[in-house]
Amino acid sequence: MQKSYLSLTALAFATLALAAGTPVWGQDAEPLAGDDMADVVEVEEEKPAPPPDPALEEALIALDVAPVFDGHNDVPYQLRIRNDNQIGDFDFTDTTRTGENHPDGRMMQTDLNRLAEGRVGAQFWSVFVSVNQTEAEAVRQTLEQIDVMKRLIDQYPGQLAYTDTADAIEFAMANGRIASIIGMEGGHSIGSSLAVLRQMYELGARYMTLTHFQNTPWADSATDDPVHNGLTDFGKDVVREMNRLGMLVDLSHVSEKTMMDALDVAGTPVIFSHSGARAINGHPRNVPDGVLMRLPDNGGIVMVDAVPGYLNEERREWFAERVAVEARQKSLYPGQPDIVEAAMADWDDANPEPETTIGHMADHIDHIRGLIGVEYIGIGGDFDGIPNGPVGFEDVSGYPQLFAELVRRGYSQVELELIANRNALRVLRGAEQYAASKRDQRPIETLIPETE
Ligand SMILES: [Zn+2]
Numbered sequence: 001m002q003k004s005y006l007s008l009t010a011l012a013f014a015t016l017a018l019a020a021g022t023p024v025w026g027q028d029a030e031p032l033a034g035d036d037m038a039d040v041v042e043v044e045e046e047k048p049a050p051p052p053d054p055a056l057e058e059a060l061i062a063l064d065v066a067p068v069f070d071g072h073n074d075v076p077y078q079l080r081i082r083n084d085n086q087i088g089d090f091d092f093t094d095t096t097r098t099g100e101n102h103p104d105g106r107m108m109q110t111d112l113n114r115l116a117e118g119r120v121g122a123q124f125w126s127v128f129v130s131v132n133q134t135e136a137e138a139v140r141q142t143l144e145q146i147d148v149m150k151r152l153i154d155q156y157p158g159q160l161a162y163t164d165t166a167d168a169i170e171f172a173m174a175n176g177r178i179a180s181i182i183g184m185e186g187g188h189s190i191g192s193s194l195a196v197l198r199q200m201y202e203l204g205a206r207y208m209t210l211t212h213f214q215n216t217p218w219a220d221s222a223t224d225d226p227v228h229n230g231l232t233d234f235g236k237d238v239v240r241e242m243n244r245l246g247m248l249v250d251l252s253h254v255s256e257k258t259m260m261d262a263l264d265v266a267g268t269p270v271i272f273s274h275s276g277a278r279a280i281n282g283h284p285r286n287v288p289d290g291v292l293m294r295l296p297d298n299g300g301i302v303m304v305d306a307v308p309g310y311l312n313e314e315r316r317e318w319f320a321e322r323v324a325v326e327a328r329q330k331s332l333y334p335g336q337p338d339i340v341e342a343a344m345a346d347w348d349d350a351n352p353e354p355e356t357t358i359g360h361m362a363d364h365i366d367h368i369r370g371l372i373g374v375e376y377i378g379i380g381g382d383f384d385g386i387p388n389g390p391v392g393f394e395d396v397s398g399y400p401q402l403f404a405e406l407v408r409r410g411y412s413q414v415e416l417e418l419i420a421n422r423n424a425l426r427v428l429r430g431a432e433q434y435a436a437s438k439r440d441q442r443p444i445e446t447l448i449p450e451t452e
Contacts, residue, residue, distance in 0.1 A: 059403035060119070062416035067121025067173055068399045069421035071303030071380030072183065072252070072274035074126050075110050075152070076145045078384045082108075085148040092156060109383040109395040112159050115178055117397035121421060122169045122179035124207065124273060125149045126385065128186060131214045135191040142189040146182060146203050153180045164204050166429040173421075183250065183273060186212035187219055187238065192448040194241050206428070207248035207271060210238070210258060217448060220255040222284040230257035231265070237446045239265045244444070246435030248428065251275075252285070252305075252380070259291045268434040269299035269427040274380035276304055276364040277371075281313045292368060295376045299430055301423050303380030304364045306389040306398075308356035311364060315354045322347070356390045358398070362405045365419070374415045378424045 079085050082101045095108035115123070127145035129138050153160045161172035163179040172179035184205040190196040200208070210231075211221035218235035220226045228235065239262050242249050249266055251259045252275045262270060278286035287302055295301070308315045325347050329340040368377050383389065383396050392401050403416055411419075 053404065055404040055407040056400060058407045058413070059400050059416065062413050063119035063400060063403060063420055065413075066417035066420040066422060067119050068379060069122035069124075069169070069179075069424040070120055070383075070396075070399075071124050071271065071378055071424065072126055072185070072305070072382050072385065073110055073123050073396070074128055074382065074385030075108070076125055076149045077128050078108055078110075079148050079152070080129075080141075080145065085144060087148065087152055087155070090152075092152060104387075106387065109386075109389070111396075112156065112178075114395050114397040116159075118395075118399040120178055120396060120399065121173040122163070122181065122424075124181055124183035124380075126183050126185045126273075127189070127205070128184075128212070128385070129189060131186060131188050131212045135188055135217075138186070138188045139191045139196055142184060142200070143203070146200075146205070149180070149182060150204070162204070164206055166425050166432060169425065169428070181206050183207040183209070183248075185209040185250075185273075186253070187216040188212065188214075190238075192217050192234070194237065194444055194446060197238065197241055197247075198245065198443060201245045201247050205247060207250045207273060208242060209250040209252055209273060210235070210254045210262065212253055220258050222253055222255045222258075224255075226255055226257065228258075230255065230261035234446060234448045236261065236265045237444050240267075241444045243267045243431070243434060244438050244441055246431045248431050251287075251291075255284070256288055256291065259287070260294075263291070263294050263298055266298060266300075269301070269430045270295075271300055271378075271424075271427055272302040272380070274305035274307070274382040274385075275302055276307075276310050276361075277302070277367040279371075280360075280364050280367050281310055281316055283310045283316055285310050286364075289371060292372055292376070296372050299427065301376050301378045301427050302368055303378035303424070304361060304368070305386075306361060306381040306383065306393055307386050308360075308388065308390060311360040311390065312354060312356040315356050318351065318354050321351070358390050358392050358402050358405050361390055361393065361402060362409060365406065366409065369415075374411075374418050375423055375426075377419050378421075378427075379419065 079087055082098065083090055093112045095111040099105040099107040127142055127149060129141035129145060150162060153162045159177060160180045161177040163169045163172055163181050169179035169181065182204045184200055184207065187208060187210045190200060210219045213221060213223045215221050215224045215227055218232045218238060220228050220230055239249055243266060249262055249270045250273045251262055251270050252272045272287055276286045278288045309319055326344055329343045333339040365377055381396065388394060389398065392398060406416060
């Protein structure tokens with residue numbers, strides 16, 4: 001009862017703020033030969049224009065006012081694995097030919113053309129590095145990822161703007177450039193050192209995901225065997241120090257107990273930079289209702305991802321079945337990969353991957369809105385960190401189609417704008433204001449105990 005009252009009040013406030021012109025929340029393939037090309041152009045000219053889509057038009061109006069502030073994109077990692085971070089000849093305007101330098105022929109899902117088409121106004125670029133290395137190596141590689149992303153931003157001053165505050169993001173968006181802010185995915189990137197954490201903040205990291213797929217020495221991951229029962233005492237100091245600095249605490253990838261512990265300690269709103277709702281898809285990467293219910297008190301947001309395995313429960317079940325069948329084949333025919341491969345090809349023919357659609361993504365958004373309200377929702381696609389997105393949202397050009405689906409489901413302009421960027425800006429501003437209020441507080445000097 002009280003929750004719906006709060007939601008309506010917040011919406012009314014957002015509407016008033018919009019009407020007054022003030023920021024909401026105040027405070028807080030292969031190229032074609034020339035001849036073929038001529039044919040194609042002729043055919044395209046004869047094609048009738050597609051019928052207007054009123055839902056898409058409404059979505060575009062909202063995204064013109066409030067371009068998408070996406071919580072998670074892995075372009076820096078693509079630059080490492082495809083280009084060894086050598087980007088002098090890299091063309092970020094159009095990456096549709098990048099299949100040539102990927103082992104599976106996969107093209108990048110992000111480029112400047114498609115970001116513009118997708119109405120992206122601000123992007124958290126993830127400086128993710130693999131967890132399968134020493135922490136010292138992870139720290140070195142994280143520095144390299146920050147460096148490569150800053151160099152990429154510098155190469156496109158007309159399209160990208162480096163930012164590290166909410167005000168700077170709004171200024172860049174108002175000037176038609178994509179505000180580019182750094183997020184650090186995985187606590188392994190600080191080498192279990194609060195000093196390294198502080199220096200990562202100095203270098204621009206404005207969120208840290210506490211873990212990736214594996215536990216850190218101080219926090220349990222959602223996809224690893226629990227060993228710490230959530231956060232260790234040092235892990236709690238990591239959260240406190242992030243709050244003091246003004247670095248957002250990102251709870252995507254962490255275990256449910258780590259989520260709860262972080263919410264107990266956090267003095268500022270938390271984020272889930274790329275996660276869905278576990279009530280819709282049971283994967284542990286998604287946020288359980290019990291955690292969602294705590295967000296209104298905390299003020300944080302879930303930025304819903306575009307990962308088919310986390311969105312579509314049928315797809316999750318299908319994948320588990322496929323892994324089991326493959327394991328059985330490998331056990332039956334060890335050292336005979338040709339037999340296993342042929343068996344899996346037969347299985348794949350008989351069991352095609354269930355289709356994941358934009359509707360699945362909207363289902364997660366619907367669930368969170370229904371449970372706690374629209375103020376706690378953002379978007380964190382995870383593009384270039386995933387093999388593929390939902391049908392119709394295969395790359396960063398697809399956001400307007402998602403928002404059109406929300407229009408069809410009855411979302412108002414104010415709600416679309418909150419989801420697109422206003423909630424995320426509110427949360428970032430909340431972290432900044434908390435840090436400003438703690439400026440006289442001394443840095444935390446805790447060392448990780450030898451046993452942790
Ligand atoms: Zn991730």
